Amino acid sequence: MTDALKQLLSAARQAQPSPEQREEQRRSFAYGNTHFENRLITREMVDRQADKLAKERDEHGRA
Numbered sequence: 001m002t003d004a005l006k007q008l009l010s011a012a013r014q015a016q017p018s019p020e021q022r023e024e025q026r027r028s029f030a031y032g033n034t035h036f037e038n039r040l041i042t043r044e045m046v047d048r049q050a051d052k053l054a055k056e057r058d059e060h061g062r063a
Contacts, residue, residue, distance in 0.1 A: 023050075 034041040
């Protein structure tokens with residue numbers, strides 16, 4: 001393994017994703033797993049449900 005690769009791996013281990021990046025990754029994970037089981041699932045459907053859940057969470061004062 002080269003020194004450059006070692007440095008990149010070290011930096012990646014210490015990286016902290018932003019809340020927006022984490023949400024994007026969460027939605028991508030949900031889409032990938034549900035679409036795998038049901039090809040009728042779309043990214044738009046996942047986004048709609050995630051937005052709905054976030055709105056409900058905010059209305060009930062939960063984090």
